[in-house]
Amino acid sequence: MITLDDVYRAQKTIESVVFKTPLIPASSNEKYKNVYLKCENMQVTGSFKIRGALNRIANLSDEEKKKGVVAWSAGNHAQGVAYATQSQNIDATICIPSTGSISKIEATKQYGANVILCHGSLEEAGKVALSLKQTNDLTVIHPFDHEDIVAGQGTIGLEILEDLPDVEAVIVPIGGGGLISGIALAIKQLKPDCKVYGVEAENVASMMTSINTGAPTEVLAMDTIADGIAVKRPGDLNYEMVKTYVDDIITVSEDEILNAILYLVEKNHLVVEGAGAVALAAVLSDKLVLADKKTVCLVSGGNIDVEMLNRALDKALLQKSRLIEFSVEIYDRPGNLGKLIQDVAFLNGNILKVDHNRNETGLHVNRCITNLVIETINENHAREIYETISKKDYVLRWESKNYEDSKC
Structure with missing residues (x-):
């Protein structure tokens, strides 16, 4: 131990x-x-993984360093091994799930490692790495299970x-x-x-x-x-x-x-x-x-x-109601969309996105749906916007995307 x-x-x-x-x-x-x-x-x-990788590589024999190493990783251990081997001219092959972080994969390549992208989970990448160990007589740099x-x-x-x-x-x-x-x-x-x-x-x-x-x-x-x-x-x-x-x-x-x-x-x-x-x-x-x-x-x-x-x-x-999404059905008449936007602005809501849709399935020909994404200060501000807008006379139907009606 x-x-x-x-x-x-x-x-x-x-x-x-x-x-x-x-x-x-x-x-x-x-x-x-x-x-x-x-x-x-x-x-x-960019992560703690370099510590273990450096220590493991430093303790390899000359023969092991000469033959090269293999590892598998979701990305951080990969970068650690690649960085640790680069300065010593040790060949490193790293197996990473193909669904892994793009930035982690690219960084590993830039540190000089041979990256193999594997279908499936981290465990599947590990199976590929262990197969390469047997085939090419490489030393495994395990991501966690080694002293x-x-x-x-x-x-x-x-x-x-x-x-x-x-x-x-x-x-x-x-x-x-x-x-x-x-x-x-x-x-x-x-x-x-x-x-x-x-x-x-x-x-x-x-x-x-x-x-x-x-x-x-x-x-x-x-x-x-x-x-x-x-x-x-x-x-x-x-x-x-x-x-x-x-x-x-x-x-x-x-x-x-x-x-x-x-x-x-x-x-x-x-x-x-x-x-x-x-x-x-x-x-x-x-x-x-x-x-x-x-x-x-x-x-x-x-x-x-x-x-x-x-x-x-x-x-x-969205979870903290500092971004809110809602959908409003209004009469498709000149000025109604402007009223909605002005009312939100009067409440100090910052509108980030507006989608004005006249062609939604089942929508009456004289009506339209307006979807809004609004930046708020906090949950109390979000509540104020919801309570105020939902009571406007031009609002026919109201649907919250991320704010429960029970909170209002």
Whole structure:
């Protein structure tokens, strides 16, 4: 089993390449005054994965380096391995699901790795990688289930304790378990009274399921914006370490993850991927109520496609009624559309989109449907717009797209 000395050795091994990432306050809000963010989204390659990859590559024999390596990844481990092998002229082949993040795939290619896009899940990509290992006598760089990987990730725990010695709780995303295994080992060995909590996306809660069933267990994965932790089965080593060192595991929903991404952009000016937001999501959703305990949320990565970020932010704004969508049926007469727009403007609603449709199936020839997307200040402002517009005499039918009538 891995020891604290292994983590210290990893720290020396990788210190010339990795950044000691900042630990920053999560908010000036009184409720979150003792919550801090460990910003691994600012790390080399945009995520914590470079730590484990560098340590694993450094411990290969000369013969293994000469033959080359193979790995599989949703994208962040891929970049870590590609970056770590590039400087040493080691051939690296990385298998990535074809549905993976475009930015992660392209970055991996730019670091010099041979990228193979595989149909299916991360596990299917793993099968391709293991086949290549056998065929070409390559060394596998596992994304989480290896002691060198765990030791590398554990260096984050050392940094947290250096920067915040009186930390009382650390919250860590869980995918395969390599990250939390290393951090929990370091924290519990050096500060046993500090709590360590793991967070999974509820759509792929493989570690929680495994702990509850008493053995590493494969789960049926559903779509999640937290693709970096969408692992169907945790590692054997990681399962044992989580069982030994982690105090509790919770799950967060897709909406809670989206809310955390929005929070990090607005309050902390941080671009964070779904997996990187789950730790804070647990706090914002009150699923972990830590009173005034000094708490560190690990922001594990920031590699998110721009289009995905845009969709995530829009969905989070819709969820909080800061974007509202509604459909209004009005008489198709001169001035009625102008009245609607003027009334929204009078209420200080910012209209982002207008769709004026006369040809909807079943619509009377003298009527039209106007679909609006409006930016609001908050839920109270949204309620004011809905209540006011729905009572106008030119409105014949009213349909909310993302705001329940019961809220009005």
